[in-house]
Amino acid sequence: MYLGIDIGTTNCKLGLVDKDGRELEPMTFKTPVIHPRKGWAEYDCNTLWDLISDSVKKITSYYNCQDTLNGIAISSQGESGLFVDENGIPLMNAIAWYDDRTKSMIDNLESKIDSDEIREITGIETNYIHSLFKMQWIKVNSPSIYKQAHKWHCLSDFLVRKMTGKIIMDYSLASRTMLFDIRNKEWSSKLLDVAELDIKLLPKPVPSGEIIDSVKSSVKKEWGIKGNVSVVSGGFDHMVGCYGLGANFENQAVISIGTTESLCLYSNSYKDAYYPGFSQGRHVFNDSYYILGGMPSGGETIEWAIKTILNYENVGTVGFDSLKEAIRGSDIGSNGVIFLPHLKGCVTPNVDSTSRGMFVGLSIQTTSNDLIRSITEGLCFEFRLIIDQFEGGNLESFLAIGGGVKNQEWMQIKADVLNKKVITLEINDAVIFGAAKLVADALNEPIQLDENVKRKVYYPENESVIKYEEIYRKTYTRLYELNREILRRK
Secondary structure, eight states: OEEEEEEOSSEEEEEEEOTTSOBOOOEEEEOOEEOSSTTOOEEOHHHHHHHHHHHHHHHHHHTTOTTTOOEEEEEEOSSOEEEEOTTSOBSSOEEOTTOOGGGGGHHHHHTTSOHHHHHHHHSSOOOTTSHHHHHHHHHHHOHHHHHHOOEEEEHHHHHHHHHHOOOEEEHHHHTTTTOEETTTTEEOHHHHHHHTOOGGGSOEEEOTTOEEEEOOHHHHHHHTOOSOOEEEEEEEHHHHHHHHHTOOSTTOEEEEESSSEEEEEEESSOOOSOOTTOEEEEOSSTTOEEEEEEESOSHHHHHHHHHHTSOOSSOSHHHHHHHHHHHHTSOTTGGGOEEEOOBTBBOSSOOBTTOOOEEESOOTTOOHHHHHHHHHHHHHHHHHHHHHHTGGGOOOEEEEEEGGGGOHHHHHHHHHHHTSEEEEEOOSOHHHHHHHHHHHHHTTOOOOOOTTOOEEEEOOOHHHHHHHHHHIIIIIHHHHHHHHHHTTOO
16 A cells, blocks of 8 residues: 555545555545634644544554554745754744745845746746745844744755655745755755755755655654555645646646646756746756646636635635636626736736735626626636646646546536646546555556546537637736736736
């Protein structure tokens, strides 16, 4: 058995995959997030470890595999991280990727180094979410923590250290720190000097899919498992999902829909061309790169709509069923209502954390169904903007993964707005499978997706395509600039 663990923004999942590539039903718990102040978000990593340990015990006991667990790999959200002391004990809660306290750190860095040079080294646009700014913020605002700090860890490698005692960070997560030279696969001395951060604080960078060590005896005893259990380096969650799908050929497009929504592309080489709002980094696949664009709130926007407009306090099956019914209860174009889904700003093609969402075209006849459908259509229009930045949007089809693929209405609207095929796979979780596959491949026991996994293809419907094209061209593409003008931003 191979165990995949995914530390997501909203939920954490653990899933077992057997040697035939069959997935067993995963376990899920809420990621332990804390909001100390408005705009701040933190993870209590001691609580996170306790929840992971409890879940490993439960899932291995339930499936009676305490003696047959071969290995573990962990994927996690990018950018989130924390400082630990020399014994690996947290000195602080982890700062979540979307925590906005670090916005104030950007101007100081950009006064010392040009953003183009940053992108040339790291492959990414300057953005407050990256780990560099979190480390700087702690140095300035909590100097006592910085003084005691031994290492900075992203969530995945923090858990690897808890399991094995080893101090590493895989290339794909290192690529999200804004301190990693992605072509030379090493920490950038230039950026460390400019940021005034010590390279000693950073773990050893390693490829994904490398056997790091075995789970420590003390941890195995706590979990109630026996035998040698290898811990394999995992990676950035979107890319681990792509690995699970085998999406490793040029311009293979994967839509990863979770709390965020991302367009993930594979490349054999670093791209010199500049695509606004896109980033590059080291992929989970060996000796390759990813190209990444997206929006900060994808599935999270859907959950917001269920809670705020449909008035379901707890988002669950009933809430999602009501959402789908509401989408069907309005016509294409939402009776003139258009939604800009910038609830957390935007990234591609414009990196703008200050942009905000808005409805356009409300009238006395507007219904809640219209609002819900316009939100879904707005997410699809925004994704169309993203793919149009990448070589004119000449991608032929998309593999879609993540919780959002269960929403058939959303997937059909996406196919119609993009005028492309959208393909979904009926698997429990592509990221969990990808993490488990990293383990199996590292142990020379390769697995593939079960050949019986069903695919559903959403084809664009011509009448809908024509209507959506007109809305997109005439109105949606103008909304961001209108938004900037209304809010009087520079």
